[in-house]
Structures are given as C-alpha cells and as structure tokens.
Amino acid sequence: MAALLEVKDVVKVYGNYTALNKVNLSIPKGSIYGLLGPNGAGKTTLMRIINQITAPDSGSVIFDGERLQEKHVSLIGYLPEERGLYKKMKVGEQALYLAQLKGMTYDEALSKLRYWFKRFNIIEWWPKKVEELSKGMAQKIQFIVTILHEPKLLIFDEPFSGFDPINASIIREEIVNLRDKGTTIIFSTHRMESVEEICDHFALINNSETILEGSIQNIKKQFDNKQFEVTIKEDTLLESQEYSIIKKVNNVHYLTIKDNFNQKDVIKSINEKHEIILLKKHTPSIEEIFIKAIGNE
Amino acid sequence: MNKIWLIISREYLVRVKKKSFIVMTILGPILMAALLVTPTILSMQDQQNRLIAITEKNIDFLEPLNKIENTQFNVIPNEEFELLKKDFSQTGYYAVLDKNEDQFYLLSDQQISLSVKRSIADKIEKIIERDKLKLAGIDLKVLEESETKINIQTKIVTLDGENINSSTEGSMGIGFITGILIYMFIFMYGTMVMRGVIEEKTNRIVEVIISSVKPFQLMMGKIIGVALVGLTQFILWIVLTFALASLAELLLFSPNELISQANSAENTEMMSKITSLVGGINFIQIMLCFMFYFMSGYLLYSSLFAAVGSAVDAEADTQQFILPITIPLLLAIMLIQPVMDNPDGTLAFWMSMIPFTSPVIMMVRLPFGVENWELIISMLSIIIGFVATTFLAAKIYRTGILMYGKKISYKELWKWLSYKG
Numbered sequence: 001m002a003a004l005l006e007v008k009d010v011v012k013v014y015g016n017y018t019a020l021n022k023v024n025l026s027i028p029k030g031s032i033y034g035l036l037g038p039n040g041a042g043k044t045t046l047m048r049i050i051n052q053i054t055a056p057d058s059g060s061v062i063f064d065g066e067r068l069q070e071k072h073v074s075l076i077g078y079l080p081e082e083r084g085l086y087k088k089m090k091v092g093e094q095a096l097y098l099a100q101l102k103g104m105t106y107d108e109a110l111s112k113l114r115y116w117f118k119r120f121n122i123i124e125w126w127p128k129k130v131e132e133l134s135k136g137m138a139q140k141i142q143f144i145v146t147i148l149h150e151p152k153l154l155i156f157d158e159p160f161s162g163f164d165p166i167n168a169s170i171i172r173e174e175i176v177n178l179r180d181k182g183t184t185i186i187f188s189t190h191r192m193e194s195v196e197e198i199c200d201h202f203a204l205i206n207n208s209e210t211i212l213e214g215s216i217q218n219i220k221k222q223f224d225n226k227q228f229e230v231t232i233k234e235d236t237l238l239e240s241q242e243y244s245i246i247k248k249v250n251n252v253h254y255l256t257i258k259d260n261f262n263q264k265d266v267i268k269s270i271n272e273k274h275e276i277i278l279l280k281k282h283t284p285s286i287e288e289i290f291i292k293a294i295g296n297e
Numbered sequence: 298m299n300k301i302w303l304i305i306s307r308e309y310l311v312r313v314k315k316k317s318f319i320v321m322t323i324l325g326p327i328l329m330a331a332l333l334v335t336p337t338i339l340s341m342q343d344q345q346n347r348l349i350a351i352t353e354k355n356i357d358f359l360e361p362l363n364k365i366e367n368t369q370f371n372v373i374p375n376e377e378f379e380l381l382k383k384d385f386s387q388t389g390y391y392a393v394l395d396k397n398e399d400q401f402y403l404l405s406d407q408q409i410s411l412s413v414k415r416s417i418a419d420k421i422e423k424i425i426e427r428d429k430l431k432l433a434g435i436d437l438k439v440l441e442e443s444e445t446k447i448n449i450q451t452k453i454v455t456l457d458g459e460n461i462n463s464s465t466e467g468s469m470g471i472g473f474i475t476g477i478l479i480y481m482f483i484f485m486y487g488t489m490v491m492r493g494v495i496e497e498k499t500n501r502i503v504e505v506i507i508s509s510v511k512p513f514q515l516m517m518g519k520i521i522g523v524a525l526v527g528l529t530q531f532i533l534w535i536v537l538t539f540a541l542a543s544l545a546e547l548l549l550f551s552p553n554e555l556i557s558q559a560n561s562a563e564n565t566e567m568m569s570k571i572t573s574l575v576g577g578i579n580f581i582q583i584m585l586c587f588m589f590y591f592m593s594g595y596l597l598y599s600s601l602f603a604a605v606g607s608a609v610d611a612e613a614d615t616q617q618f619i620l621p622i623t624i625p626l627l628l629a630i631m632l633i634q635p636v637m638d639n640p641d642g643t644l645a646f647w648m649s650m651i652p653f654t655s656p657v658i659m660m661v662r663l664p665f666g667v668e669n670w671e672l673i674i675s676m677l678s679i680i681i682g683f684v685a686t687t688f689l690a691a692k693i694y695r696t697g698i699l700m701y702g703k704k705i706s707y708k709e710l711w712k713w714l715s716y717k718g
Contacts, residue, residue, distance in 0.1 A: 248445040
C-alpha cells in the first residue's frame with residue numbers, strides 16, 4: 001500500500017530538550033494508524049509538525065508524494081488532545097467559523113454542517129451557546145468540525161476522552177466509516193483496547209524515537225512469545241522437555257515452547273499422556289507489546 | 298489573506314455585539330455630555346434671586362453689596378432683625394448678614410452657597426480697604442486711575458511673515474487631553490487583546506485554530522479586530538457626544554434666548570476669547586496625528602499585551618509581565634508636565650522620538666508646534682518600533698499559546714525567542 005504520509009528523520013529540539021530524534025514513520029493510505037507511546041514521548045510534537053503548527057529542525061514530511069506545505073492544511077483534519085470551543089459563541093456560528101478557517105465556503109460549510117448535525121441528531125443545539133452544553137456534547141461538535149471538510153488525513157488525539165460508552169461507540173463507528181471511504185487516520189491514545197479494536201497499523205514512540213512500526217499483524221508476529229494455554233482433563237502438573245510451564249491454575253496450564261521444538265511437538269507430547277480439553281495459542285496484546293518494548297529500551 | 302479577514306471579522310463582531318460594548322458606547326457620551334452641560338444647568342439655577350437681610354447699623358454696606366449679581370439686600374429695623382435671626386421659615390429671606398465687633402456672620406436655615414459667601418466677603422473687604430485708605434489720606438480718585446490690567450497677547454510669526462494669535466493655555470489643554478486619551482486607549486484596548494488571547498488559551502480552542510491558520514495570522518487578526526472596535530467606539534463617542542450636547546442645548550435654552558445670547562456683547566467677547574485660546578493651532582494636523590499615534594501606539598503595545606496573554610494561564614498571573622509594559626506608558630504620563638513647561642527641550646525631543654513614549658509625548662508637543670522633520674522621524678521610528686515588537690511578540694506568542702500549566706519566567710520567555718518556527 002502506498003504511503004499517504006511519510007515522516008523522514010524528523011528532529012525537533014526545544015532548547016536543551018530533544019522532543020523528536022530522527023523519527024521515521026510511513027502511514028499507508030486508507031489505514032487507521034495508531035500512534036502510541038508513554039507520556040512525554042514526543043507524540044504531540046509529531047502531530048503538531050504534521051499539522052504545520054511547528055516546523056521540524058531537520059528531516060522532512062512528505063504528504064501524498066509532495067513535501068508538506070501550507071496548501072495541505074485544508075487536506076488535514078486535527079482533533080488535538082487540548083481542545084475546546086469559544087464558550088460565549090453560539091454552536092452553529094462557531095462551527096461555521098471553524099469550517100471556513102479550514103478553507104470551506106460559507107454555503108458548503110452550512111450544508112455539510114446541517115448533514116452532520118442531523119446525522120448526530122443534535123440540530124437543536126445550533127442556536128445554543130457552547131457554555132450551555134455538556135463536555136460530551138461539545139466534544140461531538142469538535143469531532144464534526146474536524147471531519148467536516150472531508151480531509152484526506154485525519155489526526156485524532158485521544159478522541160474518546162469525555163465520551164460515555166454509547167457516544168464513544170458512535171464515534172468509533174464514524175471513524176471506521178471514514179476509513180472505509182478512503183480517509184487515512186492517525187489515532188493517538190493511551191487506551192490500548194481501542195487500538196486493538198480499530199487500528200491496522202501502529203508505531204510506538206519512546207524517548208523521542210520510533211522503537212516499533214508496522215502492521216499490527218507483523219508486530220504481533222515479531223512479538224510472538226510461543227505461549228500456549230492448555231486445559232487438560234485431570235488436575236496434574238504437566239512436565240516434558242518440549243516446553244516449560246509458566247503458570248498453572250487448577251487444570252489450566254500456561255506454557256512456553258522451548259527452542260528447537262514447535263507447536264506440533266508440544267501437542268503430540270501432551271496428547272500422548274493427557275486428554276486435551278482446550279488448546280489456545282496466546283497472541284500478545286498490544287498492551288503487552290507496549291510494556292515489553294518499552295521495558296526493553 | 299482570506300483567513301485573516303475571517304479572524305478580524307469574528308474578533309470585531311464578537312466584541313461589538315457584547316452588552317458591555319453597547320453600554321459603554323452609550324454611557325460614555327452621556328457622561329461626557331453631562332460633564333459639559335451640568336455646569337450650565339448649575340449656573341442657571343444659581344441665577345435665582347436671593348434675599349438677604351442686613352440691619353440699619355450696617356447700612357453703609359448696602360450700596361456696594363447690592364452690586365452682587367442675583368442677590369438683593371434689604372435693610373430692616375433692629376428689632377425685626379433680632380426676630381428674623383431666630384426664625385427664617387416664613388420670611389422668604391435666604392440669609393441675614395450680621396456683624397459683631399469685627400466679625401461678620403451669615404445666618405441661614407440652609408448651607409450657604411460658596412459663591413455667595415465669597416462675593417459678600419470680597420465686597421466687604423473692598424469697602425473696609427477703601428475706608429482705611431481714606432483714613433490714611435490717600436485720594437481715592439488717584440487710586441482708581443492707577444488701577445491697571447495687563448493682558449499679553451502671544452502671536453506666532455509664520456514663514457510668510459503672517460502673525461497668528463497663539464495661546465499657551467489652549468495648547469496646554471489640547472496637548473494634555475490628547476496625550477491622556479492616547480494613554481487610556483492604548484491601555485484599554487491592549488488589555489482587551491490580552492484578555493482575548495488568555496480566553497483562547499483557557500478555552501483550549503487555540504490549537505484547533507492554529508491547525509488551520511498561522512499563529513501570526515491569529516494574533517494579527519485579533520489585534521486588528523480590536524483596533525477596529527476601538528475606532529468604532531471612538532467615532533461613535535464623538536458623534537453621540539456632539540449629538541447629545543446639541544440636543545441638550547436645544548432643550549435647555551429656548552431659541553429666542555439663543556439668539557439674544559448670541560447677540561449679546563458678553564457672548565461676542567466670549568467667542569473671541571475662545572478663538573484666541575485655540576487660534577494658531579492646526580486642528581487638522583492634530584486630528585490626523587492623533588489617529589496615527591493612537592493606531593501606531595496601540596499596535597506597538599498590543600502585540601506585547603498579546604505576548605503576555607500567551608505566556609500565562611490566567612489573568613491573575615499577568616502582573617509580573619504587565620509591569621514592564623506599563624512603566625514606559627506611566628513615564629510618558631509623568632513627563633507631560635515637564636514637557637509642557639519646555640515643549641522644545643531635549644527631554645521633550647527625545648521622549649517624542651522613542652517609540653514607547655512618543656505617542657503620548659508627541660501629542661502633548663504638537664499644539665505648541667513641532668517641526669515637520671521631527672514629526673517624520675518620530676513617525677518612522679514608531680513604525681519601526683511596532684514592526685519590531687510585533688516580530689518579537691509573535692515569537693513568544695506562538696510558543697506560549699501551546700504551553701499549559703507551567704509558571705513562566707523571563708528566562709523562559711528569552712529562550713522562546715530563539716526557538717525556530
């Protein structure tokens with residue numbers, strides 16, 4: 001898949017502090033790309049560089065084959081983590097203003113806003129002041145404003161914060177819908193389960209550097225720790241040369257295959273002596289990968 | 298360019314639609330008109346005739362005292378006078394003038410007006426003075442003839458050799474008022490810019506906006522939008538003040554009175570006085586310069602105010618950064634007096650060249666006449682000044698608006714100046 005956005009050797013230094021140190025990323029067109037990393041790793045700085053809020057000290061960003069430049073602003077939508085609206089301004093007026101700042105005409109913005117307000121069933125909020133809305137309601141409007149101009153690239157920083165589970169799932173569905181229509185999405189969060197649910201690629205940034213990047217499948221393969229969960233009928237301790245037991249809870253065993261052996265050897269060895277009720281390969285979760293990769297650093 | 302217009306119009310409309318703007322715009326001229334009209338109303342009320350009683354013993358004073366305007370002195374017999382001193386209510390007298398040995402007393406059932414007290418004291422003083430002079434054997438006729446009044450007429454000689462009446466008092470008045478107005482406007486609208494920046498930061502909307510426009514566009518849009526608010530308010534104030542003042546005049550004086558007043562000798566004298574007060578002052582130049590120094594002074598300071606707003610999280614934290622901005626402005630205000638004493642001196646010259654004080658000081662100097670080359674250098678220097686402050690402020694601004702929850706020091710601000718885009 002061709003890359004919509006490529007980040008090449010990007011360096012950003014603030015005084016004595018290096019926020020990004022030769023970061024490389026390649027974000028495939030039409031993917032939902034998770035941008036992960038502990039607090040202070042440099043994710044926000046990277047997103048600000050992609051949005052041209054700040055410029056890198058060195059390195060380059062390529063957007064759709066071209067060097068990133070001012071005209072690309074209208075092709076990118078950004079929902080920052082620190083987000084808000086003018087409290088005293090009316091919802092509709094404000095949404096129109098923000099849409100026009102992205103380069104939409106008044107009429108275009110008005111008809112698209114009508115569509116989305118109807119779709120989210122919030123048309124009655126239009127004449128209200130933002131200070132009359134709850135936090136979740138304001139977040140919905142910010143989401144609409146971010147995606148309104150149908151950008152090629154959407155960047156969401158913690159998009160689900162402030163939403164209840166029902167609204168969070170509505171937003172999640174909309175994000176997947178947008179991807180299905182061909183939009184590329186960068187998605188930054190600390191909630192690993194949502195990465196698992198919707199991302200197909202991700203990168204892990206730690207201490208200003210990319211330490212992992214690729215499709216979730218490939219990364220999971222890379223982190224395959226050859227673990228199995230085996231349930232046998234009797235409550236006896238399994239023991240054999242092909243594997244070692246990590247943990248045993250009643251008749252459920254967690255085991256790792258030793259080097260020089262494979263899955264088949266293990267199954268055969270257990271099957272000879274015991275009746276297997278359940279055998280499951282344990283794939284590492286992204287949370288586990290996250291902790292392991294950062295622990296290895 | 299299109300985007301900066303969007304920002305300007307939002308900043309402008311939001312403020313102009315605010316209740317506080319509408320209230321201030323209406324209240325301002327009413328207060329101004331009240332200031333202009335109240336003295337007239339008060340002096341009209343003062344014109345009622347007051348009846349003051351004096352006793353037969355003081356009959357010597359009667360004739361000169363009756364020369365006091367709007368008061369009538371009646372001589373009444375001693376016995377009646379003693380009764381009057383105890384009860385005013387039914388008599389219609391405003392006060393009684395009594396004398397006990399060398400001390401004079403004004404007795405009344407209400408607070409005696411200051412002007413009445415003063416004019417009575419003046420007259421009595423004069424009578425007693427004359428009596429004393431007479432006793433000393435001085436001829437009163439000689440005395441009257443020796444009384445002189447000198448009025449120096451100041452004139453400015455122009456290049457064409459023409460003489461124009463000039464007036465030091467008028468120049469001082471205009472210089473002082475325009476200087477103070479510039480100071481007030483810079484402060485009012487500068488603070489307005491700062492509040493706007495803080496609002497955007499605390500609302501957390503700023504990062505959303507600068508993903509669509511450059512931080513510099515957002516800052517300049519706000520500064521220009523607020524400048525237009527200032528101009529709108531200023532123009533509305535002038536228009537409304539004049540409208541109100543002339544309306545009040547129409548209501549207070551009947552047309553006939555106006556005409557008779559205009560014809561009266563007193564009025565002509567007054568008019569000529571006013572003309573001589575403001576004669577020789579180039580009003581068009583002052584108006585244009587006022588607009589120029591108001592705008593350029595505002596531009597110079599407002600970008601600094603914007604930078605301060607960007608560096609803090611709440612208005613309460615602005616104190617330490619506001620102070621260095623306020624000092625040159627306050628200095629300019631304190632220097633108004635010395636500059637007026639010597640409007641062409643070294644102090645006045647340099648203070649009207651340095652961009653931070655020139656908007657106020659140049660306005661103070663202008664009515665006294667300033668050479669064109671000085672004016673041009675001063676204007677150029679303030680233009681360079683605001684380009685420079687805007688450039689530096691923009692660097693602080695674009696870093697500051699994205700910093701949350703951190704106490705910022707001057708050292709930090711200095712570092713921000715070195716950050717690249």
